[in-house]
Ligand SMILES: Nc1ncnc2c1ncn2[C@@H]1O[C@H](COP(=O)(O)OP(=O)(O)O)[C@@H](O)[C@H]1O
Ligand SMILES: Cc1cn([C@H]2C[C@H](O)[C@@H](COP(=O)(O)O)O2)c(=O)[nH]c1=O
């Protein structure tokens with residue numbers, strides 16, 4: 001007879017560590033959803049640390065906030081090494097069950113293995129970030145994290161032209177390069193509604209596949 005033992009019954013999970021990803025375009029509610037999961041975990045008595053990237057200082061470093069005004073204190077770190085060191089330090093000193101990482105797109109590809117390591121060590125790792133660039137191209141590391149997570153939630157915003165589900169966004173300001181030119185647009189440019197708009201696929205002005 002195969003399957004689970006009938007004398008001991010189903011076993012409780014021995015290793016709580018896993019990865020949950022919340023992704024999508026800007027204005028989709030990623031930060032709201034991340035903060036909802038943070039609140040819920042704290043309600044359950046878990047120790048939660050909220051982390052964001054120092055480059056995104058729109059509402060002041062040390063805060064994760066949503067476009068609708070929700071906000072929680074967070075630790076701002078500059079790169080993946082600092083993130084991992086901070087989380088491991090917290091775990092060693094105060095105990096930590098959950099780490100919530102917002103604006104994950106700014107951490108780059110090294111975030112993927114760091115997240116896997118932390119989950120392997122028993123942490124619940126919540127990751128929120130953009131999975132698509134302003135040019136409608138995949139925005140790493142989110143696509144890779146989606147492939148490796150236990151739970152993936154892709155949200156959409158509301159298209160500013162027609163009101164349909166918006167899986168994309170467009171940058172509505174020119175992107176200056178370090179040299180001051182606007183033609184070599186970078187993927188990274190911190191901003192909000194003054195710089196980006198949500199768009200469905202039918203109202204993307206410049207889809208790269210057309
Ligand atoms: N085009 C839009 N579509 C949906 N929500 C929008 C839009 N523009 C502004 N919002 C607001 O943004 C909120 C989501 O903000 P936030 O959680 O910060 O999103 P994200 O983190 O995905 O950018 C919505 O609840 C709504 O109040
Ligand atoms: C599309 C796009 C966005 N960004 C920046 C703009 C904002 O600072 C963040 C996204 O914030 P949100 O919480 O998801 O609204 O990312 C970028 O740097 N590059 C892009 O292509």
Ligand SMILES: [Zn+2]
Pocket residue numbers: 159160161162163164199200201202203
């Ligand atoms: Zn539309």
